[in-house]
Amino acid sequence: MPDNLIPGAILCLPFAAAAATWLMRERGHNRAAWLMTGAALLGLALSLWLAPAIFAGEVLRQTIPWAPSLGLDLVLRVDGFSWLMLLLICGIGALVGVYARYYMSPDDPLARFFALLLAFMGSMLGIVMSGNVIQLVFFWELTSLFSFLLIGYWHHGASARDGARMALIVTSGGGFCLLAGMLLLGHIAGSYELDAILAAGEAVRAHPWYTPTLLLILLGAFTKSAQFPFHFWLPQAMSAPTPASAYLHSATMVKAGVFLLVRFWPVLGGTDQWYWIVGGVGLVTLILGAYAAMFEQDLKGVLAYSTISHLGLITMLVGLGSTLGVVAAIFHIVNHATFKSSLFMAAGAVDHEAGTRDLRRLGGLYRVMPVTATLALVAGAAMAGVPLLNGFLSKEMFFAETLAARQGPLLDAISVVIAVAASAFGVTYSIRFVRGVFFGRMPADLPREPHEPPLWMRLPIGFLALACLLVGVLPGRVIGPTLHAAAGAVLGAEMPAYSLAVWHGLTTPLLMSVFAFAAGCLLFASLRRRFDAIETAPLTSRFSGKRLFERALALFAADWPQRIERLYPSRRLQSQLLWIVLLALLAAVLAATTAPLDFRPHWSSIDPAFALLWLLGAACAIGAATQAKFHRLAALVLSGGAGLVSCVSFVWLSAPDLAATQLLVEVVTTILILLGLRWLPKRIAGFTPEGRRQRFRRRRDIVIALAVGVGVASLAYAAMMHPVADSISRFFLEQAYTEGGGHNVVNVILVDFRGFDTLGEISVLAIVALTVFALLRRFRPAAESIHVPEQQRQQTALEADEPGRAADHSLTDYLMIPGLIIQLMAPVILLFGLHLFLRGHDLPGGGFVAGITVAVALILLYMARGARWVESHLRVLPLRWIGAGLLLALLTGLGSLAFGRPFMTSHFQYLELPLLGRVPLATALLFDLGVFAVVVGATVLMLIALAHQSLRRSRQAADAPATGGGQG
């Protein structure tokens, strides 16, 4: 495989494995774990394959164009620094996979766990390999998301849910700031490409927007790396399963922030702002984390605060601004990842075997689990910075850097003192961790009988502890070249001279180390009892970021929204509608006064017949408005009358397509509402007296309605008299035949030019039909309308009284003659529908009209013959019609992709057929067929679902026990 394709393979591998894990979730947890380990090991092998190129100083790039015009491409870029991170992510990922296999209980949903871990791994690899800063933010947010899901993995626990939510809000909020910062940075540098930005450091630092850009990017980095004052989410994230804590919250994800600081150090670093903010925040976090870690009672809590402290150390190293500081920061990223994740795994093993993580309850486990204890001792010593272990080396470099800083005597002294103090605290909590768990007296009341964890759980811990030891003893051999390549990739030509040796002679940093070590031991010895007695850290626990966060959350998510809601005038729909109408009226008045419209009437051109027609239409409309309360049927008929008049107007004004569609829709709507009328309550005029309030409302609404009417009428008139500028219609008229192959321009627009809109429209139609269907399945009518309607009861009673007539005679034989006619006409109507469909491209017609025609034919059959008769003779499956129609329309649209054309490109040609002659054939016809099928299916589904309610209710009323219920 060529080198420049490997980054893509490394990135895709975990995601593919995550999908595979998810798909085979029923097959036990072994496969999931080995898939995770295998993917990580393969990623590691592929990364190692790149080693020669990386050591030669090459930068590998792989670009997949996406939106080049916007400067957005998928760019994968691997240099020495990201390569080091690749090794770390894949290597620890493989170990965590093995560990988690034995740590997690088989009762947990393990496929989800491993799939999330794998997806996280992919996102993390995406961050470190991003060659485009927008892409980097994308993967950054993905890691926040997967971290959220992993913290909340045991979602039945409240602390897991709260911790997950807090982590998500803090880190993804920081991610938004980062996105804003990256957009600014890209704008300043003129490109979103990492290479271009890295080359534009001078320009960025000199730019007036430098400070806001820096602040936004730092907010992203600090939230992710749990820096003060955002550190509080990390201890709460310890509700995650321990393998996830070891992987995400110590080794990798929290390193993303410091990764970002190091990565952008050449661009943003070296200024005063950088020094004060980054260095200061790092310093505070360093001492605060170390201090709080001493007072923690939870094993994972100690490690979490210690992680915060070490991240602060790395941040401070980058903030100091020297090139040596950057080298030390990179070195400590690696060192901290190795010893901290092994300590997390050891803590998990203790928890797993002894059943508790409380330091006060544990002790003396060395006797029962000597291997784990030894390994934890090594890793704990590395954390404390004991010589011959890796933690010692980077701490020495850190001390040297604090000594070398030159920012005035007072500041230098403070930073040296704080560095030593934090180091001493580190020694204290390390001793407390190791001694509290493994030495001393073993308590008798442990929840479980502890013993050595399985070999495969000890192995990853051992491997990492060995790495600590090897790096500590032979730093130059083991990590030297890799660190050199990584630091070289960041620093370029400014690479400082440094030596990775265990012994540098009797230097000041060594003396500081010795002093810190002695102070730490002394502190532990003198305050041992106090630590155990205390619940939270003194002094600092008062300023709890967690409490502040919760208060802010309550303010933003509950208090303020409620206050805003109270400002809202009404919760009632009726008054909300009033507000909407009034606002629309106001907006229209404002618009009309500023627009150059001519409202002067021209009396000359009135066609008396047309005026008469609309006199009828207006009467219908006003009649419908007055009758809708007490005479629903009359109102329905009258509104249908207004619809028919507008339908005639369409014919009059040369729009036959509209007229046909309007006519048919009118029919279907009327049938639909007729079916619904039965369930509405009876309302008799004059039954309830009318108060003064109601009269006022009525008059107010009449005034509003009149204002709207006059406004709309004058606006319509002005719009009609306004000369139409050259619109896009001209294009449609000219191209309809040459490009779309049809003479009916309206139809060509619908199925070809604007076919995408039509696809959306039929999707809406299908969704509405399904919603109607779903709502009606659980339909419960009001109690008083469940029974058979009164008229029907009277009729039945009448027939029962009359001798010589069969019971329910008029129910079984209703509409005899019309029914017969309808039955005979149904095929004709169906044929007419087909005719309308086929001629649609060239003459008025098309899928919509044809679909409604066919639906009308079916509904007429239902009306004439009853649902039972129709369903025993004809199987209509509206759901399949809808599905098939949508699929056909979509596939027709996709078909053009196969020929290398954009989505929904249509094609047409003429075909010579025997007997029929030249027949036009367009792919748009297939699309129209899809439209047709969806319209038929949706219309029939809605009507039949509603019609079946009467059937179902009367059957239930008759049979008493439920008999399954009819489904349309």
Added chain:
Amino acid sequence: MELVLAAAIGILAASGVWLLLRPRSFQVIIGLTLISYAVNLFIFSIGGLRTGADPVLHEVAGNVAQYTDPLPQALVLTAIVIGFATTALFLVVLLTSRGLTGNDHVDGEDGTP
């Protein structure tokens, strides 16, 4: 011609808005139907009114000016079908609300008419 149609649109809209502000759900559904007529006619008329113009292209393509404007027609055709769908949805919501609350007030509470 334009004056008549404009007045018609105004009357349809006024009747529709009045019904929209009524408390009973059936009144609202009829009101929405009337408003949709008004809006459809309004959109249709924006392109200018033409009587006797050709809606369909001839075999020999002639002058573009002799045809009607197809764009508002295509828009309105879509609007009619979507209008039908929303009416159906609203009807079913209305019926469900009527079943759940026991009355046909838009706010689900019977009291003032």
